[in-house]
Amino acid sequence: MSLSRPSAGTLHPFLVQEANTQLHASGDSNSRRVMATAAWHSLFWLVVANSVGVLLASMLLLPRINNLLGQWTYGRWMPVHMNLQLYGWCSLPLVAFLFRVYGSDREQMVGWCRPVLWVWSVALGIGALSWLNGHSSGKLFLDWVGYPRVLFPMALASVWVLLTCSLVSGWKRETNSGLTARIFKITGLALLLMIPFLIYIAASPTIYPPVNPDTGGPTGASQLESTLAIIAILLLLPFGLTRRKSSRSWQMTAAWFIFAAEFLLCLGLGRANVSHHRPMQWISLGSLLVWIPLTPTYYNAFLWHQNTRRWRISFLCWWSILVPTGWMLFLPGVLDHFKFTDGLVGHSFLAMAGFVSSLLIFVMVQLLGEDGWIFNGTWSFYVWQASVLAYVLVMFFAGWREGSDSAFSIVPGILRNTIYALRLLLGILILLASLDWFIDAFSLLKEVALTSLTETQAERL
Numbered sequence: 074m075s076l077s078r079p080s081a082g083t084l085h086p087f088l089v090q091e092a093n094t095q096l097h098a099s100g101d102s103n104s105r106r107v108m109a110t111a112a113w114h115s116l117f118w119l120v121v122a123n124s125v126g127v128l129l130a131s132m133l134l135l136p137r138i139n140n141l142l143g144q145w146t147y148g149r150w151m152p153v154h155m156n157l158q159l160y161g162w163c164s165l166p167l168v169a170f171l172f173r174v175y176g177s178d179r180e181q182m183v184g185w186c187r188p189v190l191w192v193w194s195v196a197l198g199i200g201a202l203s204w205l206n207g208h209s210s211g212k213l214f215l216d217w218v219g220y221p222r223v224l225f226p227m228a229l230a231s232v233w234v235l236l237t238c239s240l241v242s243g244w245k246r247e248t249n250s251g252l253t254a255r256i257f258k259i260t261g262l263a264l265l266l267m268i269p270f271l272i273y274i275a276a277s278p279t280i281y282p283p284v285n286p287d288t289g290g291p292t293g294a295s296q297l298e299s300t301l302a303i304i305a306i307l308l309l310l311p312f313g314l315t316r317r318k319s320s321r322s323w324q325m326t327a328a329w330f331i332f333a334a335e336f337l338l339c340l341g342l343g344r345a346n347v348s349h350h351r352p353m354q355w356i357s358l359g360s361l362l363v364w365i366p367l368t369p370t371y372y373n374a375f376l377w378h379q380n381t382r383r384w385r386i387s388f389l390c391w392w393s394i395l396v397p398t399g400w401m402l403f404l405p406g407v408l409d410h411f412k413f414t415d416g417l418v419g420h421s422f423l424a425m426a427g428f429v430s431s432l433l434i435f436v437m438v439q440l441l442g443e444d445g446w447i448f449n450g451t452w453s454f455y456v457w458q459a460s461v462l463a464y465v466l467v468m469f470f471a472g473w474r475e476g477s478d479s480a481f482s483i484v485p486g487i488l489r490n491t492i493y494a495l496r497l498l499l500g501i502l503i504l505l506a507s508l509d510w511f512i513d514a515f516s517l518l519k520e521v522a523l524t525s526l527t528e529t530q531a532e533r534l
Contacts, residue, residue, distance in 0.1 A: 102525045107178040107186040108440050109514065109521045111169035112447065114190050115437070116511040118161025118197065123504040125154040130497040134490065145205055152204045152216045158425065159214055160197055160225070166433040168193070168232055169440055171265075174313040175258065176246060177239040185238075189231050196221065196228040210278045217276040226269035233265050294342035296358050296403060300396075301336060304364060307432075308332060311375045314439045324374040328367055335360055358400055365393045380445040381438045383454060388431035395428050415482060416472020419465045426461045426503065444521070447513035457506040464499045467492055 132138045132147045139146045168190070172178045177186055200221040203209075209216040217225055240258055243249055249258065274280065308328060311317070317325070342357055369389050377385060402411055402420060411417055438445030448454075471492050475481045481489060 101179065102521065102528055103183040104178040105441075105444060106518075106521045106525055107172060107183060108169055108437075109444060109518045110187050110190055111165055111172070112437055112441060113511075113514045113518050114194050115162055115165040115169075115433075116507065116514045118157050118165065118194070119507045120504070120511045121201075122154055122157035122162060123500070123507050125150055125157065127497065127500045127504050129154060130493070130500045134493040134497055144207065149205050149207060152209055153201050156204065156214060156216060157197065157201060160200075161194075163425075163429060163433065165190070165193065166437050170310075170313055170436055171232070171236055172239075173440055174261075175236040175239040176243045176248065177235055179243075181242045182235060182239045185235050189228075189235050192231050193228045196224040199224055210276050212276065212278075215272070215276040217272065218278060222273060222276050226273045229269040229272065233262065233269070236265070237262055294339060294354070294357075296399070297335070297339045297342070297361065300361055300399070301332070301339060304332060304361075304368075307368060308371065310436065311372065314436065315375050315377060317375050322374070324370045328371045331363060331367065355400070355404055358403055361396055362400065365396055368392055378439055378442055378445065380441075380443065380449060381435055383449055384431055384435035384438055387454075387458065388428055388435050391423065391428035391431055395424055398423065410476035411472050412476075414472035414475040415468045416476070419468025419472060422461065422468065423465045427458075427465070430457075444517055447517050448510055450509060450513065453506040453509040456502050460499045460502040460506070464496065464503075467495050467499070 128138075129147060129150055132150075172186055177183065200217060203219060203221045204216055208218050208221075210218050240249065240262065249255055338357055338360065342353070372385065372389070398420060402408060402416070434448050438448050441447070471482065471489075474488075
């Protein structure tokens, strides 16, 4: 039995609901089933990827494990871990988001959502087996070669076809009646259409990126550019999930104005022959600090399901840590000390396991409505958050030591082994938390399937 599943008295806390806070509630059984299936697939890959992460941490602490696994050594498992996290856990909640935006989880096209999710997962599973057997392009997150290089873009294309058909079939639906909505959705489809082709082309082992004309490391312009892309996603997400409060308009105006100003700043920064030692580079990157208070203010301008509160606070807290630490790690002297160490591993973990995962779960809970209880177990929530924070701190400490002693993480020692043992223990706790969500998602999926079957039988009678 899942440790985080709430009691029957807490499963449906909205006996008296305010209409304006119950947006996209899980009343429609077809939509519920689509979102529950998407959550199940997402969490399945999270559990698998976290299991691989635990295996990798074990290999670092006990290298002899590599000998026991034959050809499936650390180098084979690493792309499996990273790609399953990106294309499984990080991508499928966004697929569910697109289903909601384009109305695929309703009416005519709803029956195709679950097959498309299975096509995606099968293609990803075939890719994982391919990487384990040593077939890889050698490119980070673009390891697709052979049959997987064809199958996964086909899975992406199947999502695009479903979204397109959903938009066409629901062209006269109220959510598509406005000119602005139609322009945004058609533009979105045009951009999404390019992704399968870009992945197929970029994954080719014969195509390599050109020599970076900028520098051998990050610049303020490149960091600002990539962060503004994340901010753009944060600004657009609410419009596909909920509606805004009529009395809260200045927050959005201010946020979009500042975003435009920083976009212009980014365009004006030099990119060739520049270094993070130039004051303009790290000062311009410091302009992102304004988003620490601005992002929560922006999200407060929208109506959210009550179940999202815990995860909304979570992703905003991680965001408020990610932005300043990212800026501090870029500063002259600090970056030189942390570059190519476990410290940057810790910051990446902060970004992905802390901020991104909390944001994805927030999105999933909003899409699930009352069914979002599967993510709100107290035990799993706090174990995940505390373990991620501890992992980041341990890696920061290891990175600082490594910056002073490059052999620290290579040569076994008491302190080094203790750190790697803590890393393994924290990874196991994170795995258990994700497994708890997956068990609850499986229970929800069975519950929703039974409800759908009961309704179908009732309609026939």
